Amino acid sequence: MLLGIIILFLLQFFRMKVLVGGLTGSLAIWSLNLMDVFAYLETLAASKTFTFQALLAVLPVIGIYLIFGRAFCGWVCPMDFLFGLVSKIESRQLPAGAIHESPLQNISHNIGYGAAAALLVISGLLGVPSFTRYLSHLTNFFTLINSSVYFALDLPADSSVLLFSGFVIFSLLFLEYFFPRLWCKVLCPLGKTYGLFNKISLIKLKFSEGDCGECNLCEQVCYMDVKMTHYLDQPGLRDTNCIYCGRCIEACGTKGKLVRIGFGRGERPFARIRR
Numbered sequence: 001m002l003l004g005i006i007i008l009f010l011l012q013f014f015r016m017k018v019l020v021g022g023l024t025g026s027l028a029i030w031s032l033n034l035m036d037v038f039a040y041l042e043t044l045a046a047s048k049t050f051t052f053q054a055l056l057a058v059l060p061v062i063g064i065y066l067i068f069g070r071a072f073c074g075w076v077c078p079m080d081f082l083f084g085l086v087s088k089i090e091s092r093q094l095p096a097g098a099i100h101e102s103p104l105q106n107i108s109h110n111i112g113y114g115a116a117a118a119l120l121v122i123s124g125l126l127g128v129p130s131f132t133r134y135l136s137h138l139t140n141f142f143t144l145i146n147s148s149v150y151f152a153l154d155l156p157a158d159s160s161v162l163l164f165s166g167f168v169i170f171s172l173l174f175l176e177y178f179f180p181r182l183w184c185k186v187l188c189p190l191g192k193t194y195g196l197f198n199k200i201s202l203i204k205l206k207f208s209e210g211d212c213g214e215c216n217l218c219e220q221v222c223y224m225d226v227k228m229t230h231y232l233d234q235p236g237l238r239d240t241n242c243i244y245c246g247r248c249i250e251a252c253g254t255k256g257k258l259v260r261i262g263f264g265r266g267e268r269p270f271a272r273i274r275r
């Protein structure tokens with residue numbers, strides 16, 4: 001899906017304006033303006049001005065998250081893809097489950113909420129949506145693509161912009177190399193915001209009736225550190241860190257019979273553990 005979005009984005013260089021902007025502050029699909037939820041909050045804090053135009057841009061995005069929860073992280077965000085490439089570097093390859101033994105694994109996942117709140121305060125104080133404009137991986141990823149295309153086509157481009165965006169993305173990849181998924185699990189303000197929608201979204205991990213063999217394979221493959229077995233007594237899984245990547249479903253020996261991604265209500269009690 002990411003590749004499709006990048007291709008739609010690149011069409012603007014061939015005078016076909018399907019997708020303009022980026023995946024953060026402002027995204028235009030034909031004549032429809034869209035705005036990321038965290039970018040909206042930051043812009044509101046920075047400008048201290050409510051506008052219907054911005055509200056109309058963020059509402060469709062909220063609607064998408066109400067349906068798909070944090071699936072953006074698992075299916076659209078370029079960093080998920082790039083972090084996946086980092087994990088393939090030979091010196092970085094970890095045995096199954098070892099990602100949970102990496103340094104800082106016990107750090108509270110709630111730190112990210114504090115960081116997101118701090119960014120909103122900073123934006124309010126500076127009068128600038130600071131993360132969205134300068135630090136966001138989404139902003140910088142698309143700036144990097146944009147600037148690279150400008151250079152490749154020999155169009156006027158600012159090399160300092162290219163270097164800054166490259167530096168931000170490289171820093172995240174560097175962090176990923178030493179602390180796998182720390183950014184996504186704990187720090188990313190966008191992921192933290194999207195994760196809140198997991199609590200009420202239509203999408204969720206559903207459990208069918210059946211026996212769980214307690215092999216723990218689902219937790220071992222989950223790089224977002226979702227403790228699926230903690231939800232055993234609950235009707236379904238609604239964890240703010242789940243990105244609906246489906247790795248746990250693939251890993252489960254029942255191949256989708258016990259755990260599956262589903263929409264809507266109709267939850268059943270979770271599978272019993274075989275003792």
Ligand code: SF4
Binds near residue numbers: 073183184188
């Ligand atoms: S947590 Fe942030 S960086 Fe990670 S996949 Fe989600 S939006 Fe992308």
Ligand code: SF4
Binds near residue numbers: 228244
């Ligand atoms: S492996 Fe399963 S629990 Fe973990 S993020 Fe992916 S879908 Fe969610």
